[in-house]
Amino acid sequence: MGGRVAEEIVFGDITNGARGDIKMATAIARRMVCEWGMSEKMGMVEYGDHEDYVFLGRDISRARDYSEATAEQIDQEVKKLLDDAYQLAKKTLIANRDKLEVIAKALLEFETLDGSQLKEIVEHGRLINPPGRTAPPDGQKMPAEKPPKQVVAAPDVTPPLPGALGGAPA
Numbered sequence: 001m002g003g004r005v006a007e008e009i010v011f012g013d014i015t016n017g018a019r020g021d022i023k024m025a026t027a028i029a030r031r032m033v034c035e036w037g038m039s040e041k042m043g044m045v046e047y048g049d050h051e052d053y054v055f056l057g058r059d060i061s062r063a064r065d066y067s068e069a070t071a072e073q074i075d076q077e078v079k080k081l082l083d084d085a086y087q088l089a090k091k092t093l094i095a096n097r098d099k100l101e102v103i104a105k106a107l108l109e110f111e112t113l114d115g116s117q118l119k120e121i122v123e124h125g126r127l128i129n130p131p132g133r134t135a136p137p138d139g140q141k142m143p144a145e146k147p148p149k150q151v152v153a154a155p156d157v158t159p160p161l162p163g164a165l166g167g168a169p170a
Contacts (some may be wrong), residue, residue, distance in 0.1 A: 001082075001089035006100060009093055022082075030074070031082040039077045047074060068170060102126060 004018035037044030063082050065100050066074075093100050105107045107112055113121075120128045 001086045002093065005086065005089040005093050006104070008090075009097065009100070010104070019129060024079065025082055025085060029078045029085075033074055033077045039081075078107060096122075099125065106130070155170055 001021065003021050007014045007018065019093055029041065032038040032127055034047040036060055037046070047070065099121055103113070103118065106117070106121065106127050113127075114139065115130065117129065120126070
């Protein structure tokens, strides 16, 4: 929920960028309730056989071995987990707005940060070891970076015949 809440706090609006986060959070919350028994209301019961898919005309859906009333309770529990996570994210990001700003600036500059870099920002209020600028251990030289291999895949393009490009036939 952090991405969506950060957009609300910083821009006062939300975009469709949080779609993937919401989808993943919903899937995790549903597994918490249906598979892992992490809902006090629903208890330690596995709801549904999570391996079987049923073909219904043109749509594929999951087989369900519980009632519509149980399905409704599951949906309520999933929504509660998501709402609670949203409120916690909002409270946390508002309380740590300064760190949110530093993380956002670092992401704009470096595109990705790992866990240790985020921990630096949280603990020190700034990024101490930015990506790609780490010193080698014990004064050793850094190995030269190899340029990435370029792979071009075009399955719908037929390669030219030998000699078709003006070179000698192979």
